């Protein structure tokens with residue numbers, strides 16, 4: 001592995017007008033998504049759903065890479081072709097979620113620390129052999145009365161940095177994902193303050209662990225009002241505050257920032273990204289790594305029925321195109 005490989009992969013993931021499809025829902029999460037369309041979460045249904053997404057004609061024009069879950073990176077489609085081969089054939093880079101989830105943080109009810117460092121070196125080697133070229137690890141921070149605590153902020157930053165160093169050692173680009181949740185009645189001020197503190201702690205830890213920033217991507221939340229806050233900030237305010245917060249805390253050496261959607265509506269996620277790119281004068285690429293904001297529409301259109309395959313693919317293509325335009329600030 002050379003650092004050039006890491007930088008090439010990171011740059012390819014945020015090539016002009018391209019972003020990432022997060023399709024790495026764990027088994028409990030994909031079950032929730034399937035419950036919403038009333039289909040069973042069987043291995044076959046999960047495989048067929050993801051095969052539908054990945055084989056959407058032309059989607060590789062807008063989607064640079066796909067984050068997979070452990071089951072999916074090992075899975076073959078009904079026609080016997082590994083799903084990883086289908087991604088590569090469509091010009092999309094296979095990636096893999098490598099954390100094992102957010103677990104209760106000792107002594108801190110309501111807060112979590114993300115686990116998965118034990119044995120990670122061997123798992124990364126395995127994933128590289130299976131064709132992954134990038135990875136993802138998500139730390140989670142909840143805003144509330146006196147939280148996130150310093151314990152939560154430092155523990156998650158440390159884990160993110162240890163993970164990122166191991167991923168780079170394996171030749172895989174680490175996507176560093178600290179997510180400040182939008183759940184709650186907190187104001188956009190609170191979100192901005194907490195997001196900045198979290199990002200500063202993450203970059204301090206990445207520096208301590210000698211992570212090479214040119215070979216990483218950041219996947220943060222946007223700075224938004226809490227979802228039950230009576231006063232909801234508009235698109236322009238979200239864009240201005242998010243860019244201000246990122247400029248204060250994310251080094252310019254980072255090639256790209258790919259946002260999570262975090263529960264925003266499809267349209268909001270697109271408009272916010274577009275507004276940020278329209279502001280211009282940015283030291284990094286700003287793009288997307290959306291899960292729900294890319295998949296909600298195709299999931300509903302497909303609804304688990306083979307005859308709806310084309311409708312599901314059309315719905316994904318529409319969201320992918322809209323977000324591709326937003327990634328260059330040209331969404332109408």
Ligand code: 13P
Pocket residue numbers: 022138177260261262263289290291292293
């Ligand atoms: P959402 O866009 O649905 O927040 O998912 C992105 C993701 O990968 C969360 O880890």
